[in-house]
Amino acid sequence: MLNDGGFNQDSAYALYISQAHECSYLPDREARSLFLDPSAKVTSEIYQQLIDRGFRRSGCYLYQPACAVCDACVSLRLPVASFKPSRSQRRNWKQNSPRYQVRPVTAEFQEAHFQLYKRYLLQRHPEGTMTCNSPGQYLQFLTCDWSETEFIEFRKEGELAAVAVSDILPNGTSSIYTFYDTEFSQDGLGVFALLWQIYHAQALGKDWVYPGFWVKDCDKMNYKTRFRPYEAWSGQGWILHQH
Secondary structure, X not given: OEOOOOOOOOOOEOEEEOOOEEOOOOXXXXXXXXXXXXXXXXXXXXXXXXXXXXXXXXXXXXXXXXXXXXXXXXXXXXXHHHOOOXXXXXXXXXXXXXXXXXEEEEOOOOHHHHHHHHHXXXXXXXXXXXXXOOHXXXXXXXXXXXXXXXXXXXXXXXXXXXXXXXXXXXXXXXEEEEEEOHHHHHXXXXXXXXXXXXXXXXXHOOOEXXXXXXXXXXXXXXXXXXXXXXXXXXXXXXXXXXX
């Protein structure tokens, strides 16, 4: 049961451990997750407090890794006020800012978004660990009725190139998922999307961007620790990494 810190002392929040399942990040590994009771009433404040303990959102589930013999998944957060882009990140921003039109839109179903999402999964995740069979599954994965979510469109010459899904929290924004047209891969859209979210969080007066989990041995995630400084969740607190 979870009931301490800033949580409502009149309520207790049950946590559950999932069954072991195939790890999504590392081959030949089994994973388990600790997740909040799906029937619990979640507010933006509860969401903020859980994400500050290393939890993440997938659909309406709030969870964190709880593997028996592995601690490779590390939750990160970026302090936006002290963010210092690297030379390559500055170059990415300078090149892409004039070429892309970026705007947040309501987190609701759009056929163009869904088709881009399906193409991205087929190109980047052909192993099929993520489902994209229906609009319902797509929205269940990316949205939740208790979260304030934005779909951020990235268009190049009017053509939809990427969508970044981001939650707005009291103290920050959380990057849920980004999918893009791989024809634009040479533009570094994943980096550009996260840079945009950092500057967007600054404009909103937020303290943090939560880019999700980092797994050292997963090449697809290594770009996250190139955003400096960052803080890594140790299981007990946040550890600052500046260089």
